Amino acid sequence: MDVLQVVWFRRDIRLHDHQPLVEALRFGEPILPIYIADPSLWKDSELSVRHLQFIMEGLTELQESFQKRRGTVYVSIQEMEDVLETIYEAFGEFTIHTHEESGTPLMNERNMRVHKWMESQGLQMKEYQQDGVQKGIDNSRAFKKEWNVYMDGQLFEIPEYVPTVDEDEVPSILSSTIEKMNRLSVGGMRIKYGQQGGESLALESLETFLSERSKRYKDDMADPIASSTSGSRISPYLAWGNISMRYIVQQTNEQLFSIEDEEHDNQLKAFLSRLFWHSTYKQWLVGNPSIAYESIDTALDDVRKIDIEVYQKWCDGETGIPMIDAAMRLLLKTGWINNQLRAMLISFACHTLGMEWRRPADYLAGLFLDYVPGIHYSQTQLTAGTTESKSVKVLNPIKLGKNLDPEGTFVRRHIPALKHVPNKYVHEPWKFHGFVHMDYGEPVLDVKEANRRAKEIFSSVKGTNHVQTKRAQKKRNANNEAEQLSLNLFDS
Numbered sequence: 001m002d003v004l005q006v007v008w009f010r011r012d013i014r015l016h017d018h019q020p021l022v023e024a025l026r027f028g029e030p031i032l033p034i035y036i037a038d039p040s041l042w043k044d045s046e047l048s049v050r051h052l053q054f055i056m057e058g059l060t061e062l063q064e065s066f067q068k069r070r071g072t073v074y075v076s077i078q079e080m081e082d083v084l085e086t087i088y089e090a091f092g093e094f095t096i097h098t099h100e101e102s103g104t105p106l107m108n109e110r111n112m113r114v115h116k117w118m119e120s121q122g123l124q125m126k127e128y129q130q131d132g133v134q135k136g137i138d139n140s141r142a143f144k145k146e147w148n149v150y151m152d153g154q155l156f157e158i159p160e161y162v163p164t165v166d167e168d169e170v171p172s173i174l175s176s177t178i179e180k181m182n183r184l185s186v187g188g189m190r191i192k193y194g195q196q197g198g199e200s201l202a203l204e205s206l207e208t209f210l211s212e213r214s215k216r217y218k219d220d221m222a223d224p225i226a227s228s229t230s231g232s233r234i235s236p237y238l239a240w241g242n243i244s245m246r247y248i249v250q251q252t253n254e255q256l257f258s259i260e261d262e263e264h265d266n267q268l269k270a271f272l273s274r275l276f277w278h279s280t281y282k283q284w285l286v287g288n289p290s291i292a293y294e295s296i297d298t299a300l301d302d303v304r305k306i307d308i309e310v311y312q313k314w315c316d317g318e319t320g321i322p323m324i325d326a327a328m329r330l331l332l333k334t335g336w337i338n339n340q341l342r343a344m345l346i347s348f349a350c351h352t353l354g355m356e357w358r359r360p361a362d363y364l365a366g367l368f369l370d371y372v373p374g375i376h377y378s379q380t381q382l383t384a385g386t387t388e389s390k391s392v393k394v395l396n397p398i399k400l401g402k403n404l405d406p407e408g409t410f411v412r413r414h415i416p417a418l419k420h421v422p423n424k425y426v427h428e429p430w431k432f433h434g435f436v437h438m439d440y441g442e443p444v445l446d447v448k449e450a451n452r453r454a455k456e457i458f459s460s461v462k463g464t465n466h467v468q469t470k471r472a473q474k475k476r477n478a479n480n481e482a483e484q485l486s487l488n489l490f491d492s
């Protein structure tokens, strides 16, 4: 056999628009496609069993697709270096083809070890960009330009046949049985009623979104119930690579070209801008890996602490504040909540309860089925006020509840104890005369008072008056898109 071509699947579990697979086949056949779950990445980390489940669902479909094309994907629960060593012993020289990955320190360390090992053996590792994220770009204009070029590029076609190394030739460290990955030791909670992984479900979600569900995309975005259908719900598929960002962008542009309804047009443009944010925040992490574990501005670190008892109530959705508890309970069950509710949970943890951001952020990472380190840690820091920005929004979950869920439909759905509370009190049930007989805890604190204190602390620590005038706030809300990217993400 010539030099063996290994395709290393990571956050790209699909067949369509898969450059590493196409390139590997160009270099020679049969190829060796692998997915490796390194125990060191999963044990005691923010990755959880719900991520593993989603990955396995994606791999199961990928295996079926490979088998239809006369191939097999092999999985292993071993450290990548050990797998490489074994492949080397069995086949001699090989080349790895893989998509680039931007991740947490643990992932980066693993990737460094792999690079080192490959180098020490004189072997080649070919990495291809994904989602328009590119190493080495450090200014926003160049990034936007390259992003557009990449998104307009031609998609890689799905290969008709994928001849792979026969199972009886493959070392026993690799297996074609995806279920074996269940043996991986990993923490966290399974989802009860959430999205399932896989390329076909990803494509189906995009299709239903572009043709129908997107018609109220922007309007329903913050609505805790409606957003679950009028949002794209594409995030977990993008997170684990069941769908290619370039494919989504091209399909959205085609839809934009064909529809004549101006309103629908606006909704889809808002979706496109969020796809760009996705890549931008991932790019940010590439240039600034420490945002996953260190405050960008450490000024608030010393004044924020974790009160374990209150933290546990926040984790369990038992704070006694209906919007917080309903959002957390929905997240625990399904692995997804909308952007507004995510920001509310972090704002409550970091500002209202005065907790430092790392522990709540890691906990939420384990719950979000769509966990993407670059997006997650930057969004958390932006919300927690630990970036260089001198202003921040301290959210009030009671006010938000009254605005977004005036009749309490959302909170009642997740907190049965609120079923008979009149609408007027549903976001402040402790004010209802029947509260003492209800099976719902009292609030962990006075939100208004805690937020007032949080704003004072923020202002004094940051040496600024963070409170925005109503006019400034209105302008910011209207210009929300610009606000997201107003920080110069590329300044390290």
Ligand SMILES: Cc1cc2nc3c(=O)[nH]c(=O)nc-3n(C[C@H](O)[C@H](O)[C@H](O)COP(=O)(O)OP(=O)(O)OC[C@H]3O[C@@H](n4cnc5c(N)ncnc54)[C@H](O)[C@@H]3O)c2cc1C
Binding pocket: 231, 232, 233, 234, 235, 236, 238, 239, 271, 274, 275, 277, 278, 279, 281, 337, 338, 339, 340, 342, 343, 346, 368, 370, 371, 372, 373, 375, 376, 377, 379, 380, 383
């Ligand atoms: C504290 C916090 C943590 C977050 N953690 C994650 C995370 O780990 N993974 C993740 O994908 N999103 C994260 N988001 C962003 C956002 O909440 C989700 O992308 C969105 O709710 C997913 O819903 P959807 O699939 O319907 O995507 P849509 O709302 O339809 O958006 C389409 C895609 O655009 C991207 N996107 C949307 N909003 C943002 C944003 N604010 N920043 C960057 N990209 C965005 C996502 O890839 C998403 O799939 C976080 C937001 C906050 C406030």
